[in-house]
Amino acid sequence: MNLSLLSLEILVVLLGLCLMVLDWFTPAEHKRRLGLVGAAALLGIFILSFVLDASSTQHAFGHSYVMDNLALFFKRFFLLAGAVVLLWAIEFTERLRGGAVEFFALIIFALAGMMFTASANNLAMLFVSIELVTITFYILAGFQRQAQQSLESGVKYLIMGGLASAFMVFGIALVFGMTGTMEYEILAIKMLNKNGPATQPLFQLGMLLILAGLGFKIAAVPFHIWVPDVYQGAPTPVTAFLAAGSKAAGIVLLLRLFLNVTPISILKWETLVIVLAGITILYGNLCAIPQRNLKRMLGYSSIAHAGYLLMGVATLSVAGVTATLYYLSGYLFTVLAAFGVISLVMRETGAEDIALLGGLGRRSPFLAAILTLAMVSLAGVPPLAGFFGKFLLIKAVLQQGANAGAYYVLAGVAIIGVIISLWYYFGVIKAMYWGDDAPDMGPVEVSVFTKWGLVVCAAGMLILGLMPEVPLALAEQGALVLRLLY
Amino acid sequence: MSPLLNIFCLPLLGALAIWWIPRNYRFVIRLVALGSTLGSLISALVLFYRFNLEQTGYQFVTHIPWVASLGIALHFGVDGINLPLMLMGAIVTFAAVCVSRIIKEREKEYYLLLLLMSGGILGAFASLDLFFLYFFHELALVPTFIMIGVWGRGERRNYATFQITLYLSLGALIALAGLVLLYLHSGAKTFDLTAITRQLQEQPLPTNLQHLIFPLLLFGFGILVSLWPFHSWAPLGYGSAPPAAAMMHAGVIKKFGLYGLIRVALPLLPQAAWSWVDILSVLCLGNILFCGWVAMRQRDLNLLIGNSSVAHMGFCFLGLASLSVAGITGCVMVMVAHGLLAALTFGLSGYLNQQTQTLELKDLGGLWQKMPYVGAVLMMAMFAGCGLPGFANFPGELLVMFGAWKMLPMMVVLAAWGALVIAAIYMLRAVREVLHGTLPSKWTQVQDVQGWWPKVPFTLLLVALLVFGFYPPLLTRPIEPAVTALVRQAGYDVPSPAKSKQRTAPVAPVIRR
Numbered sequence: 001m002n003l004s005l006l007s008l009e010i011l012v013v014l015l016g017l018c019l020m021v022l023d024w025f026t027p028a029e030h031k032r033r034l035g036l037v038g039a040a041a042l043l044g045i046f047i048l049s050f051v052l053d054a055s056s057t058q059h060a061f062g063h064s065y066v067m068d069n070l071a072l073f074f075k076r077f078f079l080l081a082g083a084v085v086l087l088w089a090i091e092f093t094e095r096l097r098g099g100a101v102e103f104f105a106l107i108i109f110a111l112a113g114m115m116f117t118a119s120a121n122n123l124a125m126l127f128v129s130i131e132l133v134t135i136t137f138y139i140l141a142g143f144q145r146q147a148q149q150s151l152e153s154g155v156k157y158l159i160m161g162g163l164a165s166a167f168m169v170f171g172i173a174l175v176f177g178m179t180g181t182m183e184y185e186i187l188a189i190k191m192l193n194k195n196g197p198a199t200q201p202l203f204q205l206g207m208l209l210i211l212a213g214l215g216f217k218i219a220a221v222p223f224h225i226w227v228p229d230v231y232q233g234a235p236t237p238v239t240a241f242l243a244a245g246s247k248a249a250g251i252v253l254l255l256r257l258f259l260n261v262t263p264i265s266i267l268k269w270e271t272l273v274i275v276l277a278g279i280t281i282l283y284g285n286l287c288a289i290p291q292r293n294l295k296r297m298l299g300y301s302s303i304a305h306a307g308y309l310l311m312g313v314a315t316l317s318v319a320g321v322t323a324t325l326y327y328l329s330g331y332l333f334t335v336l337a338a339f340g341v342i343s344l345v346m347r348e349t350g351a352e353d354i355a356l357l358g359g360l361g362r363r364s365p366f367l368a369a370i371l372t373l374a375m376v377s378l379a380g381v382p383p384l385a386g387f388f389g390k391f392l393l394i395k396a397v398l399q400q401g402a403n404a405g406a407y408y409v410l411a412g413v414a415i416i417g418v419i420i421s422l423w424y425y426f427g428v429i430k431a432m433y434w435g436d437d438a439p440d441m442g443p444v445e446v447s448v449f450t451k452w453g454l455v456v457c458a459a460g461m462l463i464l465g466l467m468p469e470v471p472l473a474l475a476e477q478g479a480l481v482l483r484l485l486y
Numbered sequence: 487m488s489p490l491l492n493i494f495c496l497p498l499l500g501a502l503a504i505w506w507i508p509r510n511y512r513f514v515i516r517l518v519a520l521g522s523t524l525g526s527l528i529s530a531l532v533l534f535y536r537f538n539l540e541q542t543g544y545q546f547v548t549h550i551p552w553v554a555s556l557g558i559a560l561h562f563g564v565d566g567i568n569l570p571l572m573l574m575g576a577i578v579t580f581a582a583v584c585v586s587r588i589i590k591e592r593e594k595e596y597y598l599l600l601l602l603m604s605g606g607i608l609g610a611f612a613s614l615d616l617f618f619l620y621f622f623h624e625l626a627l628v629p630t631f632i633m634i635g636v637w638g639r640g641e642r643r644n645y646a647t648f649q650i651t652l653y654l655s656l657g658a659l660i661a662l663a664g665l666v667l668l669y670l671h672s673g674a675k676t677f678d679l680t681a682i683t684r685q686l687q688e689q690p691l692p693t694n695l696q697h698l699i700f701p702l703l704l705f706g707f708g709i710l711v712s713l714w715p716f717h718s719w720a721p722l723g724y725g726s727a728p729p730a731a732a733m734m735h736a737g738v739i740k741k742f743g744l745y746g747l748i749r750v751a752l753p754l755l756p757q758a759a760w761s762w763v764d765i766l767s768v769l770c771l772g773n774i775l776f777c778g779w780v781a782m783r784q785r786d787l788n789l790l791i792g793n794s795s796v797a798h799m800g801f802c803f804l805g806l807a808s809l810s811v812a813g814i815t816g817c818v819m820v821m822v823a824h825g826l827l828a829a830l831t832f833g834l835s836g837y838l839n840q841q842t843q844t845l846e847l848k849d850l851g852g853l854w855q856k857m858p859y860v861g862a863v864l865m866m867a868m869f870a871g872c873g874l875p876g877f878a879n880f881p882g883e884l885l886v887m888f889g890a891w892k893m894l895p896m897m898v899v900l901a902a903w904g905a906l907v908i909a910a911i912y913m914l915r916a917v918r919e920v921l922h923g924t925l926p927s928k929w930t931q932v933q934d935v936q937g938w939w940p941k942v943p944f945t946l947l948l949v950a951l952l953v954f955g956f957y958p959p960l961l962t963r964p965i966e967p968a969v970t971a972l973v974r975q976a977g978y979d980v981p982s983p984a985k986s987k988q989r990t991a992p993v994a995p996v997i998r999r
Contacts, residue, residue, distance in 0.1 A: 381655075394663065398667055402670075415660065419655055429631065429632065430644070430647070433636050476555070
């Protein structure tokens with residue numbers, strides 16, 4: 001066994017533990033600095049990850065842990081997300097009643113869980129890693145103990161998450177019962193059998209239940225019920241991490257399991273995934289229209305984005321998976337920027353009504369510009385990351401249109417979704433620049449580190465939109481790991 | 487850098503520079519905006535002068551790979567079709583920055599967005615890559631939205647901003663789907679327009695694919711040009727926009743859809759084009775007659791101009807539908823002429839609005855007494871709009887009618903009627919209501935344009951209209967060879983089997999050089 005494969009995860013877990021130990025020796029007024037240390041360390045680990053080479057697939061713990069380009073892509077993704085979320089969390093600690101360092105450490109533990117999902121190569125590993133993420137998020141969502149909303153969000157996430165986990169365990173049990181294995185590699189070989197498990201209804205049911213569990217993580221319709229309430233109530237940095245990190249963890253598990261091990265094409269679920277993607281896009285976008293609460297609106301928008309991500313999965317092609325990975329990277333910078341600004345602007349008011357952004361264009365032109373970039377990128381307008389991601393997705397879907405007409409319908413739905421989404425994303429821009437002024441609160445104070453975090457997010461959005469060559473190559477390397485049909 | 491790159495890079499660089507200038511340096515901001523657009527205009531003139539009329543194909547070509555794995559490159563070049571459009575765009579851009587002196591608040595954002603918008607659309611006209619064709623055009627979307635919202639006028643401003651944004655994105659995305667399908671099925675594995683054209687000439691797309699892609703492009707680009715019945719965003723959007731945004735939009739950005747049709751749809755999908763032109767010719771009558779009729783009934787000067795600008799687009803579509811050298815040449819000429827005209831009228835209405843705070847026709851009147859300069863220019867602009875000889879619109883519309891006569895005689899009769907009678911009615915009505923009659927006492931404080939500098943944008947646009955009107959070969963000489971090549975390569979000069987019964991004389995009309 002090769003422990004060095006796990007070096008990134010080990011470092012991250014150690015970092016979390018170190019922070020908790022250092023907590024004892026740090027006076028209360030300096031505790032926020034530990035967050036900075038954590039963010040800097042995560043950034044360091046992120047840079048370290050470029051030293052690793054994963055061009056050949058390697059395994060650890062038997063075959064239950066895999067290290068390849070796809071895993072490495074997602075580990076970098078999660079590390080970057082974690083570093084930025086920690087920056088937002090530092091800003092947020094003043095609204096917490098104590099436990100600042102636990103807040104940081106929990107974020108880091110959730111990050112470790114996400115990094116394990118990227119390498120999960122066994123159904124047990126899949127379940128354990130995703131539970132590590134989910135259970136940490138139960139605590140994080142309810143961390144703002146004095147706020148009823150936050151508690152409510154934590155409890156809702158717990159109940160719905162528990163249900164989803166139960167589904168998933170049941171599904172794994174059925175799959176194990178029908179095939180006698182949890183190993184991905186053995187399962188994949190069995191699937192190729194003509195009269196293999198794919199034809200048995202119980203196996204199909206098991207896979208369907210696993211899909212439900214993963215659908216919960218990525219917030220796809222009809223497993224999305226928790227999203228608006230949890231997004232609204234959870235502390236804003238946690239919401240950002242849920243949107244960027246937890247969704248990506250679901251996607252990587254979905255990609256590995258449903259494209260590599262038990263391929264959608266063998267399960268004959270092509271239509272199912274297309275329909276799921278289409279409904280998710282329409283539902284998310286339509287429900288976002290009437291929202292007045294910014295975080296809730298972004299919750300619905302994150303459902304819509306889950307639909308776009310599923311679109312890439314539905315194509316079963318290298319181009320589609322590449323597009324999904326690219327889109328996810330763009331989405332990472334975009335939502336982190338959006339929630340970063342929201343976290344700052346809403347600090348004074350405590351509420352998150354869109355109307356409270358009124359006059360932000362005058363009060364804090366910098367924050368307004370960043371939020372505008374984020375909204376434009378989410379809407380998918382050039383020259384930002386969201387546009388190039390959507391372009392790749394629509395291209396991949398249209399490419400499959402030659403094989404089945406349903407893909408043309410899906411592309412049409414995606415376009416309609418983009419048009420609908422312009423309405424509410426641009427509504428935010430409208431509120432900032434010419435909406436009615438909110439009761440004046442003066443310019444918003446931004447600390448230096450937060451400012452740099454926002455600049456990094458904006459740069460990420462612009463680079464992914466204007467210089468896509470290198471990130472696209474990385475995404476394609478990741479996609480090529482999978483045994484894809486087209 | 488080649489003058490072609492200067493044309494659109496200067497405004498974009500100007501926008502970047504303004505980003506770094508502190509917001510209280512208002513004069514510097516305006517100076518940067520004026521300087522960069524003037525540089526762009528001079529580059530456009532240099533380009534126009536240095537363009538080699540003898541040479542066919544693209545000139546001033548620049549090719550920079552962008553994403554090699556997808557075959558996307560920054561590929562720019564001009565031929566006879568986009569050359570006059572770029573010149574027109576550069577003139578309008580400079581004029582739009584000039585008239586923006588009436589903007590007194592948040593200048594930094596204003597000029598930043600205006601330059602982004604202009605650089606984007608000029609880049610779109612220069613692009614020979616399908617991806618960047620779309621990319622550069624979409625750069626104008628967000629600036630349009632914010633400019634109308636923040637500096638716009640009228641009670642229905644919010645409605646107008648969302649309407650224009652949603653409509654334009656819808657059109658652009660439908661067209662994008664068509665462009666991506668072209669890329670996927672052309673077999674060239676590149677977004678490069680020249681490579682795709684070469685590939686499809688050797689091996690045209692199967693008919694069913696052509697019939698799938700052509701309507702996507704036709705209606706996608708059509709929505710961007712306010713093709714009837716998808717035109718309702720245009721008059722209200724222009725009516726609510728600040729003058730510079732309306733000038734850029736009605737003048738330049740709206741022409742992009744037509745340009746896309748001429749550049750992509752007509753040469754690459756000839757078979758589908760043959761069968762769709764009938765529908766297009768009916769729809770273009772909707773523009774000419776219906777929107778002309780709507781324009782007659784407007785009570786607001788900006789809405790009247792907006793509707794008339796939609797009506798004028800009908801001529802462009804008629805020229806396209808003729809699939810003949812004369813028709814398409816005329817279409818490009820109308821695009822240029824109308825771009826200048828729309829910019830001129832919206833610039834003037836913006837000045838009027840600044841002076842009187844209203845554009846309701848019933849409130850205005852007798853203003854010629856107080857503003858001889860504005861009155862004279864407005865009068866001439868309205869004449870140009872009616873298609874009076876001497877203005878650039880006349881030769882363009884005439885060529886469109888000549889080109890369309892052989893194939894669509896009935897349409898031409900109706901269009902000519904619409905152009906001459908309906909346009910004359912609403913244009914003259916506007917002149918009467920705004921300039922003639924008694925001067926209401928509340929307008930005694932109104933001032934004409936003072937000094938030479940504020941007159942520059944209007945004079946520039948008017949002179950351009952007159953120069954192209956008196957000497958149309960300036961336009962036809964570059965346009966015609968390029969269009970002839972297009973028509974020949976796509977085989978429009980040979981009667982299609984399905985159409986040969988209707989088309990008795992298939993010979994393409996010849997334009998005297």
